Amino acid sequence: xxxxxxxxxxxxxxxxxxxxxxxxxxxxxxxxxxxxxxxxxxxxxxxxxxxxxxxxxxxxxxxxxxxxxxxxxxxxxxxxxxxxxxxxxxxxxxxxxxxxxxxxxxxxxxxxxxx
Amino acid sequence: xxxxxxxxxxxxxxxxxxxxxxxxxxxxxxxxxxxxxxxxxxxxxxxxxxxxxxxxxxxxxxxxxxxxxxxxxxxxxxxxxxxxxxxxxxxxxxxxxxxxxxxxxxxxxxxxxx
Numbered sequence: 001x002x003x004x005x006x007x008x009x010x011x012x013x014x015x016x017x018x019x020x021x022x023x024x025x026x027x028x029x030x031x032x033x034x035x036x037x038x039x040x041x042x043x044x045x046x047x048x049x050x051x052x053x054x055x056x057x058x059x060x061x062x063x064x065x066x067x068x069x070x071x072x073x074x075x076x077x078x079x080x081x082x083x084x085x086x087x088x089x090x091x092x093x094x095x096x097x098x099x100x101x102x103x104x105x106x107x108x109x110x111x112x113x114x115x
Numbered sequence: 116x117x118x119x120x121x122x123x124x125x126x127x128x129x130x131x132x133x134x135x136x137x138x139x140x141x142x143x144x145x146x147x148x149x150x151x152x153x154x155x156x157x158x159x160x161x162x163x164x165x166x167x168x169x170x171x172x173x174x175x176x177x178x179x180x181x182x183x184x185x186x187x188x189x190x191x192x193x194x195x196x197x198x199x200x201x202x203x204x205x206x207x208x209x210x211x212x213x214x215x216x217x218x219x220x221x222x223x224x225x226x227x228x229x
Binding site for chain 2 (some may be wrong): 009042051097102107
């Protein structure tokens with residue numbers, strides 16, 4: 001069975017600095033997708049970034065980028081130039097490349113951006 | 116933009132009651148999901164549906180059932196609510212065309228069972 005581990009329950013960062021959130025996963029599959037989702041205090045979960053396992057290039061989305069290490073089964077999220085609006089719970093998630101469409105989530109990291 | 120709407124933000128019910136949580140999406144998505152979110156546990160899948168009248172159990176289906184009579188609506192039912200079902204419930208939807216489609220979430224329903 002696939003599992004997703006986020007080892008940092010809470011993190012904080014000064015506004016305008018860079019922070020990296022860790023995620024590791026366990027799977028025997030070769031093809032899959034990885035996601036980072038953000039859940040601000042208002043609670044709606046929104047997609048931050050998506051990575052296809054068969055692509056070696058790390059995904060980027062404005063200030064958000066990932067460091068995808070397939071062999072190490074690691075998928076960290078880097079937030080550059082942190083803003084107060086980045087304060088949220090961040091969830092790493094795994095999806096197999098089959099017809100199930102199911103996501104397996106980590107336990108989340110609560111990020112606080114300090115002014 | 117995809118809109119996933121959950122009928123209630125907050126709900127308080129009593130032990131033993133039958134509870135209905137409703138979810139509607141407006142983007143003609145085939146797949147719909149119900150999760151519960153608990154601190155330190157992340158999101159856990161209760162049930163999902165990939166078509167009208169089709170449903171599959173997720174990781175924690177015990178004590179829950181679902182209904183999908185129309186494509187846009189997916190209901191979660193707590194047959195006889197218990198205090199251990201106090202939680203945040205999130206509904207999501209996604210396309211089935213193409214793999215790796217992201218899920219889109221509603222605002223969540225914080226359910227308290229007294």
